[in-house]
Amino acid sequence: MTLPIKASDLFDLRGEVALVTGASSGLGWRFAKTLAANGAKVVIGARRVDRLQALADEIKADGGEALAIALDTSDHAAIRNAFDEAEKAFGTVTLLVNNAGVSGTKPTINVSEQDWRDVLSVNLDGVWFTAHEAIKRLIAADRPGSIINIASILSFRASKTLAAYAASKGAVLQLTRALAVEFARNRIRVNAIAPGYIETELNSDFFKTEKGEYLKRGIPQRRIGDPSELDGALLLLAAPRASSFMTGSVVTIDGGQSISLDH
Numbered sequence: 001m002t003l004p005i006k007a008s009d010l011f012d013l014r015g016e017v018a019l020v021t022g023a024s025s026g027l028g029w030r031f032a033k034t035l036a037a038n039g040a041k042v043v044i045g046a047r048r049v050d051r052l053q054a055l056a057d058e059i060k061a062d063g064g065e066a067l068a069i070a071l072d073t074s075d076h077a078a079i080r081n082a083f084d085e086a087e088k089a090f091g092t093v094t095l096l097v098n099n100a101g102v103s104g105t106k107p108t109i110n111v112s113e114q115d116w117r118d119v120l121s122v123n124l125d126g127v128w129f130t131a132h133e134a135i136k137r138l139i140a141a142d143r144p145g146s147i148i149n150i151a152s153i154l155s156f157r158a159s160k161t162l163a164a165y166a167a168s169k170g171a172v173l174q175l176t177r178a179l180a181v182e183f184a185r186n187r188i189r190v191n192a193i194a195p196g197y198i199e200t201e202l203n204s205d206f207f208k209t210e211k212g213e214y215l216k217r218g219i220p221q222r223r224i225g226d227p228s229e230l231d232g233a234l235l236l237l238a239a240p241r242a243s244s245f246m247t248g249s250v251v252t253i254d255g256g257q258s259i260s261l262d263h
Ligand SMILES: NC(=O)c1ccc[n+]([C@@H]2O[C@H](COP(=O)([O-])OP(=O)(O)OC[C@H]3O[C@@H](n4cnc5c(N)ncnc54)[C@H](OP(=O)(O)O)[C@@H]3O)[C@@H](O)[C@H]2O)c1
Pocket: 021, 022, 023, 024, 025, 026, 027, 028, 045, 046, 047, 048, 049, 071, 072, 073, 074, 099, 100, 101, 102, 122, 150, 151, 152, 153, 194, 195, 196, 197, 198, 199, 200, 201, 202
């Protein structure tokens, strides 16, 4: 048994180089700020570079280190380029937050082949190629690492008009487990966070509508979550000391929604 450790040491991310995909808004924005606030150098990727630059400026103003990179995770060459740029600036990426995602809500009968591909190419292919690139480079550098995939309660529950999204997020969970098992021997941990409804600029108007209010009543805590309520799980899975024996796990953060039969 080792001596007790202080929380500030347990979750210290100094020495880690993080890549957060989809950091230009919502949860990714918050993830990048939280990792930087705890010492990680963060590389932030998404398509809206102006927003990434604003985030990088905020992180730097708070005393952190950040690099904004244009990244479309449905483009494999862009993924490789992001890792190259990250390595040039900070060294090997040791912490990947696979967060970029789209919902593609549409009645299934109207979903075209292109609609399906648009969701799967970001939510599944993008997660796979980004994780694959991270793993190859960690092994080549002989470094341990942590990959955190952002799944959803729709990874294990279903909802109308979200078939492609639910299929992609279910696959993300299995991908998490498959990679965890295969790369444990390389000291690479792969875990997932499955959020329920979390307020971001994308859905905040919806939750003020009658349908949104109805939905909230089905959540045992009777409210949706705030992005800050994912901080603890993020830091737990990111910090090598805090979760050294955790891999293939999924942390669900949903106010009890996914285990409730009540409405
Ligand atoms: N909020 C929730 O209630 C909730 C619940 C469960 C799971 N999630 C998951 O959490 C993640 C973040 O969602 P959010 O709520 O924060 O939504 P959001 O505010 O819409 O953020 C999505 C992010 O993904 C990026 N993105 C989309 N397509 C991309 C692509 N092709 N390449 C690179 N980046 C791309 C967007 O940036 P650009 O447009 O600038 O590229 C944006 O930064 C998603 O995976 C989502 O499925 C969210």
